[in-house]
Amino acid sequence: MSATTSLSARKIAGVRLPSQSPSSLWDLTLAHGKIESLHPHADPKSDGSRGHDVLDAHECLLAPSLCHAHIHLDKCFLLQDPKFSDLQIVDGDFKEAMSLTTQAKQRFEEDDLMRRGRRLIEESVAYGVTAMRAFVEVDGDVGMKCLDAGLKLKEEFKARCHVQICAFAQLPLFSGSDDGETVRESMLQAAERDGVDVLGSTPYVEQDNSKMDKNIDWIIQTALKYKKMLDLHLDYHLDESMPPFVWKVLITLKTHEWQKNGGHQITFGHCTRLTYFTPNEWERLKMEMVDLPIAFVGLPTSDLFMMRTPENYRGTMNVPRIIQDHGFEAAIAVNNIGNAFTPQGNCDPLAIASLGVGVYQAGTKKDAEVLYECVSSRAREAIGLPATSLSLKVGEPADFVIFEKGVPAWRGRKAITEVVYDPPPGRTTIYRGSVLSK
Template sequence: MPLPSLTPVKSIQNVRLPGKDSTWDITISPRDGTIASITPHQPQDHHPISTAPLALPALTHPHIHLDKAFIHNTPEYAHLLPSTGTFAEALSSTTAAKRQFTRADLLRRGEWLLAGSVSAGVTAMRAFVEVDQTVNLTCLEAGITLKKGWKDACAVQIVSFAQDPIFSGEYGEGNRQLMEEAVRRPQVDVIGTTPYVESTVEAGKRNIEWAVERALECDKHVDFHLDYNLDTKTEALVWFVLRTLKEKRWTVHSTDKRVMLGHCTRLTLFGEEEWGRLAREIRENALPVSFVGLPTSDMYMASPPSEMGHDRSRGTLQVLNMINKHGLDAAIGINNVGNAFTPWGSEDPLSLACLGVGIYQAGTQANAELLYECVSTRARAAIGLSSPASGLALSKGDQADILLFHDVDNTGCGVSRPRHGVAGVVWDPPPKAGRDVVAGGLLKAPTCPRSADHFV
């Protein structure tokens, strides 16, 4: 299994930092790969500040499917390419694809995802792998292998994920038994389920209760695919999740494990009163709940029932409004790459932050910085890999997961165009060849010719 070449770094010199004048040197502790100091750069020669790379916190995938990535890029699955593009077709064709999954195939496509993500600047991800009667534990075991192999370049949180029903249907009980076995494995960090695929609302609620109970029992995070519809006639199960968390006494005072709610497109139909109630229940009960919007999948898949007469509408969580107006904890994630659920887009989280400018009509510099946080520091905290503090400042004691952006010529014409500040890299993400990635003080083999000037 090919792995990225990683080199220990003692210091990163002559870099720009967000919100700071002049340039800076970042010293890294060889003992634990954390930032030991950040001090003003003392130039030996005169170099204009504008030529120094911008150093920012590395990127994070808070929600991505490892086992289903790049199905469309694999010849063996060519007969399963979309013909209608519907959610029902995506479910059925993915089930058919899963019957063909092999360990070698899973490792190959998983490496594509990890390599592309790391080269973009991702040093942490929450990766879903499915466990059910179709694949048994094959996806889980491949995910664990990838987690171990890539651990120095990327912290991979493994989600044992029930995409299929565990309380209804012909295979519900068998699926649940497999999940019972899987979630107890020490390499599994998160229990994930999909309550809305159950045949009844009551079965969906049993799904939620089971996941919460097992997560508390096994000391795992829990992550729900939830309320993935735009139907006012459908009960929003977010209220049942909060009620269950309160009844089971899952609070920040009793556990450091977190709860993530993904998709939640039904919540876009909430009025101000419901949003206010949601924020109050989470805050007043000290519930460690985060939301993740998945715009590339949501805009492609989440549409209202056809009888509502406007089936061109699409819904995705208004993440910036949730943060700014209601004080909720939220991030954005890629979800799927190259499969029937999301046939468009790439594995680069920065492209998602760029898309967010249009989705949320968020054109200010402050909004660009918040969007970067949503695929970086906020995303990392939401999956429980750092403290809830947000922002883009690099600080002494932080893990040295750092992404550098260089101004490089990617035209072949000898012309390089600068991007100024965080807003510049969000509005028009630079190519991967202009990025250097440091994970825990280890530098991935650089692709930028200017890299040697900045690393010691």
């Protein structure tokens, strides 16, 4: 499964494209890691285009590559790695997940961080991922260990996957034995490091509302000062009686004049509380956000496993609906692999899109295409990367996934709907025009 060799392609011949008739075949030429041209497929015997730098796609479907808009690199595979085999799930709730992860973090060392993180990226690339926002925790327990490993992996994989690093305060910035001072100092050290793209925090772990306010104010000011993108785990509960915190965040962004001061992309993760929003509240939210570069990222596998009301109802933000009904920028993501926050699932973002068909009751052709975009082009935009699209325009990044190899032609997926309904295993990943072998 390791992706260690690559071939730089000048042309990909004989593909089906998501925005064209499934019965038509196309050739793409690539230059400087971008799409140079698209033409109806020409017989290689007649146009002399055979060569070591021509990839014959054998009539398979080519689509924009996949993207993890939100994935925790440092706490992946804790349930599988023998080093942490004593830390298994007994209660299956949020409190236990925090406790198990805290115990595991006390044992984190470079060798297991690199081993687990490398495996996550390798498996993701094999599924067609060429970009990800990787969260690494920074605090008094782990110091800079998770960040150091994340930055090393970012460098190690730079020819195969764009790894964005989010230095992340999972622990409070203003509560606890030293009122969060150690975590804040660690976050400031992280913000100074080359290669850190994003700063993130979790206001809901603070002791009370005033400390949540301070958390937001501090992380916003720090992201502005260090010119980083901002990513918040926000409104992660299903208690309708608790006012949504998102309003306070928007006021604080405006108070600090985010746009005028050169603020970058902002992303809000989870936001399960917003499932109670009425259409009017969504409209009000849209209006309040109009001048701010904000995207939402829904994390349905974690939400459904972890979040429930006292009556045992589940809830996760209906991402396809807020995109299609209200025009928000949004994506969906895997979040966790193999830990107590989300024990189920794998490194395939398409599995989340497929789950979304049932979870969001989103089964039309248009829904399936939006779900695909939510783990592909929309996921990239949510984390501030250059756009790709299902229409594969000239000049877009030559980052693709080809579905699928090793199946009879009649069974091969020919449209995005088929890929979302039933994600196929056999994929070829192409990053900046390089064909990554598996």
